[in-house]
Amino acid sequence: MTDVLIRATGVRVTRSGRDLLHDVDLTVRSGEHWALLGPNGAGKSTLLAVLGATGHPSAGTVEVLGERLGRVDVRALRERIGHVDPRHRMLSPLTVAETVLTGLTGTTDLMMRWEPTAAEVARADEHIAAVALTARRDARWPVLSQGERGRALIARALMSEPRLLLLDEPATGLDVAAREHLLETVDALRERHPDLGSVMVTHHLEDLPASTSHAMLLRDGAAVAQGSADAVITSAAVSDAFDFPLTIERTDGRWHARRATR
Secondary structure: OOOEEEEEEEEEEEEOOEEEEEEEEEEEEOOOEEEEEOOOOOOHHHHHHHHOOOOOOOEEEEEEOOEEOOOOOHHHHHOOEEEEOOOOOOOOOOEHHHHHHHHHHOOOOOOOOOOOOHHHHHHHHHHHHHOOOHHHOOOEHHHOOHHHHHHHHHHHHHOOOOOEEEEEOOOOOOOHHHHHHHHHHHHHHHHHOOOOEEEEEOOOHHHOOOOOOEEEEEEOOEEEEEEEHHHHOOHHHHHHHHOOOEEEEEEOOEEEEEEOOO
16 A cells, blocks of 8 residues: 555646646655645645545646546545544534544435444544543534534544545634644644644644644645745745745744744
8 A cells, every 4th residue: 555645746726717726746645744834815725625535626637545536436535535624514413422423424414324333433432532522422513612623523534544634724713722722632643643644724823733744835826835844834935925024933843923023
């Protein structure tokens, strides 16, 4: 089994005659944890959609988990990818346990006439414990805090035992304490699953887990820098991507940005 989880080459995405992405190359291997960074409209979410087989490139080639987009049943492929999206639409007031179990069916609700096995319920409880939600196992979605929802979605994503995890701005809407709890959960997850690869989209450097190993900076649909996180997340490179003078510091593994002073 190859350690390459994603191989994207010359990716272009065009909508209404406008390139949202162009000439993007990206390779993600097992155990690598990538951050996609850049200002609004840079193409981060568009690229993540392509990598998650929910969007298609207008040109270029994309291979995900050894399958080339355009030559594979994308519905089956999506079941092998873990997705964490805080905008996840919940159609029914499911409990935490029920929400996590929908990770087996890839649905937003429990499927009619479907019953999980005892082993599947036990596995769901293990993932719930891993994100520190055991005490909230039977709490329903509407009463969960945004941070609890985020951690429940991480547990849900793990039910398919994915090799690849995609996180779309998982810290959106969280207060400082909830954000820190979420990022600690992500760091612990990556430590427990050393072969897991991941790609995270965020606007804010403060939302990056310390376990982030690689980064790509996007601007106007193009990758302006990519490689190891320490080589890419620098004052000069980030300032260029955001077209704004910034000073970047890393303390205890975490990044912080502030306006550069002259």
